Amino acid sequence: MTVLIIGGSGFLGTELVRQSAAAGHTTAATFATRPGGTPGVTWHALDLRDSERIEAVVTAVGPRLVVNATSGGSDWAVTAEGSVRLAMAAAKYGCRLVHVSSDAVFSGTRVHYDESCLPDPVTPYGAAKAAAETGIRLVHPDAVVARTSLIIGDRRSVHVRTVHDLANGTRSGVLFTDDIRCPVHVADLAAALLEIAAGDAAGVHHLAGADAVSRHELGTLVARRDGLDASRLPADLRATSVLPGALDVRLDSRATQRKLHTTLRGARQFLALQA
Ligand SMILES: NC(=O)c1ccc[n+]([C@@H]2O[C@H](COP(=O)([O-])OP(=O)(O)OC[C@H]3O[C@@H](n4cnc5c(N)ncnc54)[C@H](OP(=O)(O)O)[C@@H]3O)[C@@H](O)[C@H]2O)c1
Known part of the structure; x- marks a missing residue:
């Protein structure tokens, strides 16, 4: 199978590219600023704001599967409009599409969210991701929209780097004890995305880890795994801060997990290992 990973140079994208190539798929990937280094992979420069370039890359690669692992943050033109443009191209050329959401x-x-819950974002980033989901499901009804949570792995994970910087005193900040998410390991997430892609399921899927942990507990687990001094991680309450955004969001991934061979381990499990 020919696979095209959009945003293959990113943290999740790099693992998707690695697993796709290791599975023997002809793998192509895109980057915005710098190509990745996985051997045997064809790299294409792509900015999702450029619809002509999207079509050019899709026709050049001729993929059976397209996975969108880009992150344009709160930039509406990238995260919302660019993702819908990509879905339109995937639909036009008959490609299966897996779109990574958040x-x-x-x-x-409501704290607990399964796949039946409707988006109600409270940040510009969340609104752009929600708009992308809606547009993609309209223009490509067979697409998979895969929502995930904090993506963890080695120091290429922004969340792991933050813990290292805080523990080493090279950055100021705090880790909230009341800001709860369901972190997932990047290898589990990539495997689950490719497993879903290989089937014919469509629509919304939740692919988060099995444990709900606070940012501070997550930091403590990372610190212990990586031999850092967890007592150096400053703790605070998000509820008393002025930061916008959701406090406690727990993706319930049980319905999706029941359909998968891949296990979406919880943070307490995967951070107890040397992974
Ligand atoms: N990280 C998390 O904890 C987390 C949590 C929930 C959901 N997600 C979702 O998971 C996905 C992957 O996240 P990630 O952390 O792996 O992201 P990342 O490391 O920041 O990678 C982002 C990718 O998008 C590419 N990109 C940036 N701007 C682009 C543009 N204008 N056009 C095309 N490509 C562009 C980047 O290319 P260059 O590197 O070449 O610039 C890179 O390949 C995203 O959809 C994100 O919303 C992530």
């Missing part, structure tokens, strides 16, 4: 589409008001 728990940021939820406000945290």
Whole structure:
């Protein structure tokens, strides 16, 4: 199978590219600023704001499967419009599409969210991700929209780097004890995405880890795994801060997990290992 990973140079994208190539798929990938280094992979420069370039890359690669692992943050033209443009191209050329979305589409008001819950974002980033989901499902009804949570692995994970910087005193900041998410390991997430892609399921899927942990507990687990002094991690309450965004968002991934061979381990499990 020919696979095209959009945003293959990113943290999740790099693992998707690695696993796709290791599985024997002809793998192509895109980057915005710098190509990745996985051997045997064809790299294409692509900015999702450029619809002609999207079509050019899709026609040049001729993929059976397209996975969108880009992150344009709150930039509407990339995260919302660019993702919908890509879905239009995937639909036009008959490609299966897996789009990676986020728990940021939820406000945290109801804490627990399964696949039947409707997005109610409270940040510009969450709104752009929610808009992308809606547009993609309209223009490509067979697409998979895969929502996930904090992606953890080695120091290429922004969340792991933050813990290292805080523990080493090279950055100021705090880790909230009341800001709860369901972190997932990047290898589990990539494997689950490729497993879903290989089937014919469509629509919204939740692919988060099995444990709900606070940012501070996550930091402590990372610190212990990586031999850092966890007592150096400053703790605070998000509820008393002025930061916008959701407090407690727990993606319930049980319905999706039941359909998968890949296990979406919880943070307490995967951070207890030397992974
Ligand atoms: N990281 C998390 O904890 C987390 C949590 C929930 C959901 N997610 C979702 O998971 C996905 C992957 O996240 P990640 O952390 O792996 O992201 P990342 O490391 O920041 O990678 C982002 C990728 O998008 C590419 N990109 C940036 N701007 C682009 C543009 N204008 N056009 C095309 N490509 C562009 C980047 O290319 P260059 O590197 O070449 O610039 C890179 O390949 C995203 O959809 C994100 O919303 C992530």
